[in-house]
Amino acid sequence: MVVLRAADRATRSLEFHxxxxxxKWLELSANPQVTVLGFCPQARLQLRLQGTVERHGPGSESAEAAWEKLPNRTRMTYTGGPPGDECAFETMGELPEPRDEAEGKARFGVLSFRARTLDWFQLRQQDNRRALFSYDEIGALSNSRWVNP
Ligand SMILES: Cc1cc2nc3c(=O)[nH]c(=O)nc-3n(C[C@H](O)[C@H](O)[C@H](O)COP(=O)(O)O)c2cc1C
Known part of the structure; x- marks a missing residue:
């Protein structure tokens, strides 16, 4: 589960942090082919996007630009121990150790995803709809067709 940080319609690109x-950072280095799944409960839409991810690590232009826009509380989520490592919660009522947000910046990465296909599915009471879209390397629509759900 990741938060969608930005989307660019023209290039069919999504940004994650x-x-x-x-x-996952290492896994994506070995295999940048990914599938992004999304669901919108209001529109009853399921999206399955396939494409590739580019990693922009600490010090890169993309990571620097994204970091500048983050509020302090979000920056602080990148401080502390590595994700997934066992941790002991601080005793209730005690103030947490003060941490430097620069510590977080050195670990912050941006994932730029570019879609090549979209499997679009809309749940309706009756008459569910599904369509497949393909995009070329610059994000232009190269194919679209309705398929049976
Ligand atoms: C509501 C929610 C939002 C999350 N947002 C992100 C996110 O934006 N980026 C991220 O790396 N992990 C996010 N996570 C944590 C990931 O889902 C995942 O558990 C964690 O990154 C470990 O992934 P990995 O071990 O495959 O690298 C979020 C988790 C939840 C529950």
Whole structure:
């Protein structure tokens, strides 16, 4: 589960943020082919996007620009121990250790995803709808067709 940070309709790109110490950062280096799943309860839409991810690590232009826009409380989520490591919660009522947000910046990474296909599915009471879309390397629509749900 990741938070969608930005979307660019023209290039069919999505942006996510992550801690570069998380396992997925390394996994995406070995295999940048990913599937992004999304669901909108209001529109009753299920989206399955396939494409590739580019990693922009600490010090990169993308990571620097994204970091600048983050509120302090979000920056602080990148401080502390590596994601997934066992931790002991601080005693209730005690103030947490003060942490430096620069510590977080050195671990902050941006994932840029570019979709090549979209499997679009809309749940309706009756007459569910599904369509497949393909995009070329610059994000232009190259194919679309309705398929049976
Ligand atoms: C509501 C919610 C939002 C999350 N948002 C992010 C996010 O934006 N980026 C991220 O790396 N992990 C996010 N996580 C944590 C991931 O879902 C995941 O558990 C964690 O990153 C470990 O992934 P990995 O071990 O595959 O690297 C979120 C978790 C929840 C429950």
């Amino acid at each position: 992550t801690d570069t110490r998380s396992p």
